[in-house]
Amino acid sequence: MAHRAIGQQGFGFSQRERPRSTLDEIAALIEWEPIATLLGRLYPATKGEPAWPPLAMFRGMLLAVWYDLSDVKLADALDDRASFRRFCGFSGTEATPERTAFVRFRRLLVAHDLDRALFDAVTSQLTAKAITVKAGTIVDATIIASASENDGDGRWVKHRGKRATHGFKAHVACDADTALVERIAVTPANVNDGRAGPDALPDCPGEVFADSAYRGSHFGGAVRAKGGTPRVVLNAMWGRDEEETLGRLRDWNQPIHRVRGRIEKVFGTWKRSYGLRRMRWRGLAKAAAQIHLTAIAYNLKRTFNLLAATA
Numbered sequence: 001m002a003h004r005a006i007g008q009q010g011f012g013f014s015q016r017e018r019p020r021s022t023l024d025e026i027a028a029l030i031e032w033e034p035i036a037t038l039l040g041r042l043y044p045a046t047k048g049e050p051a052w053p054p055l056a057m058f059r060g061m062l063l064a065v066w067y068d069l070s071d072v073k074l075a076d077a078l079d080d081r082a083s084f085r086r087f088c089g090f091s092g093t094e095a096t097p098e099r100t101a102f103v104r105f106r107r108l109l110v111a112h113d114l115d116r117a118l119f120d121a122v123t124s125q126l127t128a129k130a131i132t133v134k135a136g137t138i139v140d141a142t143i144i145a146s147a148s149e150n151d152g153d154g155r156w157v158k159h160r161g162k163r164a165t166h167g168f169k170a171h172v173a174c175d176a177d178t179a180l181v182e183r184i185a186v187t188p189a190n191v192n193d194g195r196a197g198p199d200a201l202p203d204c205p206g207e208v209f210a211d212s213a214y215r216g217s218h219f220g221g222a223v224r225a226k227g228g229t230p231r232v233v234l235n236a237m238w239g240r241d242e243e244e245t246l247g248r249l250r251d252w253n254q255p256i257h258r259v260r261g262r263i264e265k266v267f268g269t270w271k272r273s274y275g276l277r278r279m280r281w282r283g284l285a286k287a288a289a290q291i292h293l294t295a296i297a298y299n300l301k302r303t304f305n306l307l308a309a310t311a
Contacts, residue, residue, distance in 0.1 A: 059089070122296050123180070188284070210230070
């Protein structure tokens with residue numbers, strides 16, 4: 001299927017030269033051609049009405065994450081915000097996609113199982129810019145409520161002292177220094193952290209910091225198999241002297257807690273700023289797509305902030 005030609009008319013908002021916005025800076029962080037190539041498979045038909053360029057649609061979905069926009073609000077914002085139009089490649093006067101176009105694009109993204117491939121493609125470019133020496137990895141999981149308790153792919157889970165939640169769990173590995181997300185596995189909410197943790201491990205993870213839910217040989221063996229060293233919080237230690245044993249336990253756990261706590265800021269950003277308190281759509285595949293899109297948006301913004309701080 002042919003793609004519509006966009007961005008041909010130029011911007012007519014002002015004759016003055018505009019200062020570059022944050023979105024312009026973020027757009028310049030990576031090479032988008034490999035992303036466009038990945039997305040090219042979404043419209044294989046050679047006949048029919050020309051489709052919106054997939055890269056423009058993908059960038060639009062990143063805007064929806066950054067600004068916590070529904071499909072309706074995203075379509076409205078694209079219609080009248082100059083910075084949004086520039087980021088997606090639209091000129092100042094031409095038509096922009098309507099809400100249903102984003103619905104169809106997301107369905108195609110899920111049907112072609114492209115969310116993980118897009119995450120890997122973007123993240124590999126960003127980590128090359130931001131991570132100079134791999135020091136370690138933090139692994140943790142967060143529960144995200146389902147769009148509806150009738151979602152058959154979601155499951156109930158209850159933690160001590162908290163209300164039961166129906167939903168999904170994102171198992172995440174991020175770099176211990178930069179807090180860039182490197183790998184994600186998405187499961188129903190009742191899957192044990194330690195069992196799913198190996199699916200979130202990147203290659204050559206270095207020291208792997210995790211809480212006590214990751215104790216046991218299953219996770220520890222997976223870390224060692226990838227060339228890493230597990231650093232897992234312990235709940236108890238054996239010893240003859242109680243005070244001396246508690247001191248050793250504290251000395252072991254405190255450095256892990258200091259590093260491991262950094263991933264909580266990642267989850268906090270996802271939920272407070274990017275709308276991931278609850279899934280927007282039903283089903284495990286769509287939940288994984290939403291989480292991967294959120295992680296891509298987070299990594300782009302995080303890399304922009306890291307590079308700006310060192311400039």
